[in-house]
Amino acid sequence: MKSPGIRTQLLVVALAPAIVVAAMLTAVFLHARIGDLSGAHQQRAQALARQLAANAEIGLFAGNRSALQMLANAAMREPDVAAVAIIDRDGTVLAQAGQSDIALPRDAASSAVTQEIEKGLRHLVLQPVATSELSVDSLFEGSGSSKARPPELLGHVALELSRANLAKLERALIIAGLLVTLGGLLFGGVLAVRLSRGVSRPLVALAQTVEQVGRGDLAARVAVDEASPLQGLAEGVNRMASRIEQARDDLERRIAEATTELRRKKDEAEQANVAKSRFVATASHDLRQPMHALGLFVDSLRDEVGG
Numbered sequence: 001m002k003s004p005g006i007r008t009q010l011l012v013v014a015l016a017p018a019i020v021v022a023a024m025l026t027a028v029f030l031h032a033r034i035g036d037l038s039g040a041h042q043q044r045a046q047a048l049a050r051q052l053a054a055n056a057e058i059g060l061f062a063g064n065r066s067a068l069q070m071l072a073n074a075a076m077r078e079p080d081v082a083a084v085a086i087i088d089r090d091g092t093v094l095a096q097a098g099q100s101d102i103a104l105p106r107d108a109a110s111s112a113v114t115q116e117i118e119k120g121l122r123h124l125v126l127q128p129v130a131t132s133e134l135s136v137d138s139l140f141e142g143s144g145s146s147k148a149r150p151p152e153l154l155g156h157v158a159l160e161l162s163r164a165n166l167a168k169l170e171r172a173l174i175i176a177g178l179l180v181t182l183g184g185l186l187f188g189g190v191l192a193v194r195l196s197r198g199v200s201r202p203l204v205a206l207a208q209t210v211e212q213v214g215r216g217d218l219a220a221r222v223a224v225d226e227a228s229p230l231q232g233l234a235e236g237v238n239r240m241a242s243r244i245e246q247a248r249d250d251l252e253r254r255i256a257e258a259t260t261e262l263r264r265k266k267d268e269a270e271q272a273n274v275a276k277s278r279f280v281a282t283a284s285h286d287l288r289q290p291m292h293a294l295g296l297f298v299d300s301l302r303d304e305v306g307g
Contacts, residue, residue, distance in 0.1 A: 042116070101120070202233075
């Protein structure tokens with residue numbers, strides 16, 4: 001498997017941390033903003049329910065259905081309000097507007113605390129309605145003391161809000177966050193590519209020069225760019241190639257000198273060998289002549305003695 005090139009590795013080193021940081025920041029930002037939107041929606045629903053409960057107190061106390069219906073219809077004009085119901089302490093619906101998707105709890109009529117239910121894109125707030133605390137002056141006590149009347153549960157206001165607009169805002173926020181993140185990553189990617197080119201090209205040139213030197217092309221040199229951060233490395237590679245070339249030239253010179261000396265010695269040895277051969281031939285010839293004459297003389301003496 002071929003390993004990734006220098007440029008690819010530089011891009012990975014440059015972009016990987018940026019992608020991780022951008023993803024984390026986007027996730028944190030979106031989580032915080034979506035939480036803020038959801039919290040604001042919930043606070044608005046609670047505020048509308050409390051306001052509607054305060055306005056419905058007199059109508060529930062008097063059992064005025066028409067007044068309560070007017071309140072329900074007026075509440076429907078508020079943004080995101082999907083349904084409104086006003087019930088008395090017995091659970092009887094006195095006024096209703098809109099179409100509700102969430103059923104009221106079984107203990108809705110008797111509960112004295114605020115209840116909230118979420119189902120899909122609907123958010124139900126069940127707000128109890130109680131009488132206000134009244135101070136009744138005692139006409140029989142000269143001290144002017146007063147007695148507080150405890151609040152009495154009159155009924156409940158059921159306010160159901162749609163979360164559709166909130167969901168649209170959340171989707172728009174997510175899309176905007178992703179677009180901003182992608183735009184930042186795109187800009188960072190373009191910048192990383194440009195920077196990687198500025199670094200990878202000199203590195204590739206250095207690698208090619210070293211490869212040429214390794215193949216024996218000792219005249220190869222790296223083009224030195226004074227603005228490059230790898231200027232020192234390029235100059236060092238060029239110095240290395242120059243020293244290797246000088247060492248090779250010196251070695252070739254020494255080899256040539258040694259070869260010349262060997263050839264001279266060889267020629268001298270060959271000349272000495274030829275001279276020796278000539279000397280041996282001459283000496284052999286000179287030795288053969290006296291021996292031949294001596295042989296003739298011996299033969300002559302043998303003939304005389306025999307005669």
